[in-house]
Amino acid sequence: MLTIxxxxxxxxxxxxxxxxxxxxxxxxxxxxxxSEMITVxxxxxxxxxxxxxxxxxxxxxxxxxxxxTSGARDAREAIRLARLARAAGSGDWLxxxxxxxxxxxxxxxxxxxxxxxxxxxxxxxxxxxxxxxPILALRLQDVGAAAVMPLGAPIGxxxxxxxxxxxxxxxxxARVPVVVDAxxxxxxxxxxxxxxxxxxxxxxxxxxxxxxxxxxxxxxxLAVEAGREAxxxxxxxxxxxxxxxxxxxxLDFIQR
Amino acid sequence: xxxxxxxxxxxxxxxxxxHDFIRESGLNPGTVVAECDGVIIRREDYETCxxxxxSMVELIRFVGGG
Amino acid sequence: MMFxxxxxxxxxxxxxxxxxxxxxxxxxxxxxxAADLAALLSPxxxxxxxxxxxxxxxxxxxxxxxxxxxxxPLYLSNLCVNRCxxxxxxxxxxxxxxxxxxxxxxxxxxxxQERGFNxxxxxxxxxxxxxxxxxxxxxxxxxxxxxxxxxIEVQPLETDEYARLFAxxxxxxxxxxxxxxxxxxQQVHLAGKKCDFDFRLATPARAAAxxxxxxxxxxxxGLADWRAEGLALGLHLAWLRRQFWRTALTVxxxxxxxxAGDFQPLVAVTERDLAHLIxxxxxxxxxxxxxxxxxxxxxxxxxxxxLGPTRYSAGSCTVPGGYAHPELDGEQFAVGDHRSxxxxxxxxxxxxxxxxxxxxxxxxQMTDGG
Numbered sequence: 001m002l003t004i005x006x007x008x009x010x011x012x013x014x015x016x017x018x019x020x021x022x023x024x025x026x027x028x029x030x031x032x033x034x035s036e037m038i039t040v041x042x043x044x045x046x047x048x049x050x051x052x053x054x055x056x057x058x059x060x061x062x063x064x065x066x067x068x069t070s071g072a073r074d075a076r077e078a079i080r081l082a083r084l085a086r087a088a089g090s091g092d093w094l095x096x097x098x099x100x101x102x103x104x105x106x107x108x109x110x111x112x113x114x115x116x117x118x119x120x121x122x123x124x125x126x127x128x129x130x131x132x133x134p135i136l137a138l139r140l141q142d143v144g145a146a147a148v149m150p151l152g153a154p155i156g157x158x159x160x161x162x163x164x165x166x167x168x169x170x171x172x173x174a175r176v177p178v179v180v181d182a183x184x185x186x187x188x189x190x191x192x193x194x195x196x197x198x199x200x201x202x203x204x205x206x207x208x209x210x211x212x213x214x215x216x217x218x219x220x221x222l223a224v225e226a227g228r229e230a231x232x233x234x235x236x237x238x239x240x241x242x243x244x245x246x247x248x249x250x251l252d253f254i255q256r
Numbered sequence: 257x258x259x260x261x262x263x264x265x266x267x268x269x270x271x272x273x274x275h276d277f278i279r280e281s282g283l284n285p286g287t288v289v290a291e292c293d294g295v296i297i298r299r300e301d302y303e304t305c306x307x308x309x310x311s312m313v314e315l316i317r318f319v320g321g322g
Numbered sequence: 323m324m325f326x327x328x329x330x331x332x333x334x335x336x337x338x339x340x341x342x343x344x345x346x347x348x349x350x351x352x353x354x355x356a357a358d359l360a361a362l363l364s365p366x367x368x369x370x371x372x373x374x375x376x377x378x379x380x381x382x383x384x385x386x387x388x389x390x391x392x393x394x395p396l397y398l399s400n401l402c403v404n405r406c407x408x409x410x411x412x413x414x415x416x417x418x419x420x421x422x423x424x425x426x427x428x429x430x431x432x433x434x435q436e437r438g439f440n441x442x443x444x445x446x447x448x449x450x451x452x453x454x455x456x457x458x459x460x461x462x463x464x465x466x467x468x469x470x471x472x473x474i475e476v477q478p479l480e481t482d483e484y485a486r487l488f489a490x491x492x493x494x495x496x497x498x499x500x501x502x503x504x505x506x507x508q509q510v511h512l513a514g515k516k517c518d519f520d521f522r523l524a525t526p527a528r529a530a531a532x533x534x535x536x537x538x539x540x541x542x543x544g545l546a547d548w549r550a551e552g553l554a555l556g557l558h559l560a561w562l563r564r565q566f567w568r569t570a571l572t573v574x575x576x577x578x579x580x581x582a583g584d585f586q587p588l589v590a591v592t593e594r595d596l597a598h599l600i601x602x603x604x605x606x607x608x609x610x611x612x613x614x615x616x617x618x619x620x621x622x623x624x625x626x627x628x629l630g631p632t633r634y635s636a637g638s639c640t641v642p643g644g645y646a647h648p649e650l651d652g653e654q655f656a657v658g659d660h661r662s663x664x665x666x667x668x669x670x671x672x673x674x675x676x677x678x679x680x681x682x683x684x685x686x687q688m689t690d691g692g
Contacts, residue, residue: 016322026320041321044262044314045283053287054318068321084316087296088289138567155322172353175564204322234347251375253625254593 002199004177005093005125005146007064009036012194013224014066014179015217016204023057025213030058033217038063039095039202041070042085055090066127068095074108075115082119094119095149096128105155109136113143120144129181132163137170137178148174149181149202152193156205158185161192171197187216187223194227195235261313268307275302278315289316324524325561327502327554330547336360337549345370349377354606359556362602363549371598378601378630381608389676391611391633392663393441393473394434397642398422398461400652402447404514406500408542408578408585410640410654411447413514415583418652421452422642424461431465433645437637437663440679441471443496445640445654448477448516455483459490466491470679473536477515478525484532495529496613497522498540498574502554506546506588526558530566537562537569538613543596544578544587552599556606563607572611572633575599579617579655593622597629604630616659620669623659627673636666 002009015035020026030038040054055065067085072078078098086092096119098111112128113136119126125146130136132150140148150167153159160183161167171178177199184190190201203220210216257270261281268277274297278285290297290305291314297305307313327333340361348358349370361367362374399421402411410417422430427444434442444461446453458474465472473494474487484495501507504519511517529537539558541551555573562571575596578587600612614623614631616638623634639645640654661669667677 017320018322020320039322040318042289042316043319045281045288045317047262047264047266047281047315053284054320055287056284065318067318070321083296084289084291085318087298088287088316088318089299090318173564173567202322208320251372251594251597251625253621254597255621 012200014202029217132166151182153183160189191223191227274305333550374601378604401449405512462490494536496538538572540574543591574613
């Protein structure tokens with residue numbers, strides 16, 4: 001089972017709650033996905049149209065809420081959003097996102113490291129969203145991040161695991177769980193991330209904008225489970241060369 | 257008196273508590289976070305937090321996001 | 323959280339389970355787990371030594387290039403408070419004892435420098451009153467401009483002491499557990515501070531935490547089951563990698579050599595076993611440096627060039643002061659390869675490898691926290 005910051009999760013599929021067509025579809029999608037970690041965002045209330053709050057739609061006792069700091073452009077803004085999220089009663093969990101470039105929404109590594117350092121001191125369980133940079137992942141681990149969330153491809157691109165080689169290095173080196181976030185456009189992408197040993201994946205757009213989000217949520221859940229099972233079963237590597245047991249060819253210098 | 261809430265000027269009664277202001281705006285104080293003049297107000301202090309002329313209030317809440 | 327090796331009986335269960343099919347699978351896997359290392363060290367892997375040598379050689383040249391690094395040990399002192407039954411320096415052995423003065427040590431270093439060495443390993447027995455951190459610091463400050471790399475193989479120190487020595491120009495620490503089997507450890511360490519298995523076991527982590535660029539761990543072969551030693555060392559290595567990602571790691575498998583005290587090895591470890599260990603550790607951790615010292619004979623050392631080891635000592639003398647005064651006695655052990663640096667370099671070149679005497683310059687190093 002997956003453990004992050006002392007909390008155990010049965011499901012390795014984290015679900016983002018953006019862009020669903022209705023609260024009802026969202027609830028059914030969460031059920032179908034079996035997710036226990038749900039991301040949410042913080043926004044100013046629109047006073048002219050105070051729609052229902054997402055926290056009232058969802059049963060807060062059943063899920064861990066992972067508020068993000070989306071919209072933050074530097075460490076200061078992210079820290080402010082984090083404090084607001086905690087004041088709103090979401091707990092200490094935080095998906096730290098610092099995205100100064102509105103075009104690509106790629107994360108700023110320098111500001112992310114700064115904000116993580118500060119928020120860990122304030123007692124947050126910080127899961128930073130990062131580019132798939134192995135050294136950055138280790139630096140974040142060193143300052144106390146609870147997990148790292150490298151991107152498979154830029155947000156919303158549905159391109160899959162473009163960063164596979166780098167993510168493999170992160171998985172090999174990191175002591176904290178690795179959650180692949182962003183860019184996973186199809187269940188096969190999620191399965192691939194799990195097959196190479198990711199601890200979990202976070203999916204949003206690919207589910208919320210699917211023709212049938214509830215069935216797509218189920219498809220991702222199956223893919224994540226299949227990928228994890230394959231990883232634990234030990235994937236056979238592609239055949240490089242024949243391995244034969246043989247006499248000591250080339251080792252005749254060994255005498256004793 | 258006038259206060260500024262989420263960037264909009266709002267007319268409200270003198271000495272209103274933050275709690276009542278949120279309710280009268282059609283919102284549930286249990287799910288909204290409030291920042292008053294740059295300071296986050298704890299939910300248990302909503303009733304005792306009195307707004308003043310030109311108070312800057314930010315009301316924030318959770319929405320769907322990834 | 324500290325590293326603790328499983329008991330040898332548990333390790334041996336894992337070592338006896340694998341079959342030939344497991345070895346074939348592991349030799350094709352891109353990333354290895356601890357269980358895969360157990361397979362490579364198992365008796366079932368004995369039949370795959372050539373295949374392991376090929377894979378080990380391929381990984382070594384891919385990661386390190388066709389080069390072999392060279393270093394020389396500089397013995398500072400043979401004083402020792404410990405009684406380790408296998409060691410020539412043991413306190414109860416009647417050998418001539420001496421501690422080099424700093425000036426004598428500098429003179430020895432100057433000889434090594436003249437002979438062409440750029441990397442030296444400062445070695446001593448464990449006698450902190452005669453040779454402590456102050457001595458090492460003062461010596462390092464005088465040697466740092468003459469050598470590209472200075473490592474130490476001395477008594478275990480504390481983290482802040484390692485940090486002090488790093489600031490003085492020492493970049494590497496070798497500290498071998500000798501055996502990962504607690505029972506054997508107690509049996510051969512008869513007296514002295516070295517009797518504390520756990521303190522020694524935690525030393526590589528302290529050296530890494532003290533900021534050392536490189537930390538070397540190792541096993542003295544001839545004390546306990548070499549397969550279980552290799553597996554325990556592999557687990558220690560993997561643990562250190564996870565905890566200290568900034569630290570380069572090396573491993574070494576010195577085999578017991580004849581020494582004062584006439585200790586007989588408790589178990590036999592052949593050249594073939596040593597090669598097996600080196601190949602298995604290389605395949606398990608393609609990035610680890612592997613040291614092969616002059617304890618081994620020229621034939622074996624030359625044969626192993628390129629197959630897994632990355633660093634050779636050469637022209638070694640294990641007597642304090644022995645470079646300037648070859649007539650002195652009081653050695654730690656008898657070396658097996660008496661060739662000079664030039665002769666070893668020639669052997670390396672003949673194999674198509676480049677002998678490298680300088681891999682890093684401490685002049686690049688910021689020691690003021692900058």
